Amino acid sequence: MITNISLVTVYVTDQTAAKNWYVDVLGFVETADITMGDNGFRWVTVAHPDHRELEVTLMLPGPPLDADMAEAIRRSLAGGSHGSLGLTTQDCRKAYAELTAKGVEFVQPPAERPYGVETVFRDNSGNWLVLVEPKEFDPAAPMEEPCSEL
Structure with a gap:
């Protein structure tokens, strides 16, 4: 039987630049x-250590x-609208500040959601990535309006 997902593909515009970005910026x-x-x-x-x-191809x-x-x-990447990965963090606002200091382009600042604190940013190929600090889901919790740039 299948035991886990082992590989996902992220389309990029330059493999060397993308590899360096995922290693140097995201760790x-x-x-x-x-x-x-x-x-x-x-x-x-690449993979999270x-x-x-x-692995991310x-x-x-x-x-x-x-x-x-x-x-x-290629058109989707150029337009900055190609979705790729969802990532988890223990502190979304701290990660936002650290990644902003590294020059990461954010399309949505950290925002409270019923499932946690979420921010959205782009990699150097135009893929958007979601970064979430998860919390236990409460269906009654209010939700901010989604970012219109997505």
Whole structure:
């Protein structure tokens, strides 16, 4: 049987720049950077240092996607509207301040939600990432309006 999710793909515009951003800004670790085959296909993965069982593949939009889908993903990245990862933190406001100091582009400051404190930011390829400080869900709790920039 399946035991866990081990790999997710995040499309990027430049694999080297993305790898450096995820390592230097978010504190992930490189888990693979391999060029394979005659076509120069590059397999680049990173992971959170405490959760190496879940690798993030930093993939250029291209094969096995058809040309139309690859172009659609490139347009989505360029527009800053391509969603990618949800991340967890113990202190959303502190993480927001630390990442802001590193030059991270936020599209939503930390906000109270029924499920925790949430902020949204973009990586250096235009993917948006959600960062949540979770709390026990209370369906009766009021919720702020969602960010219109998403």
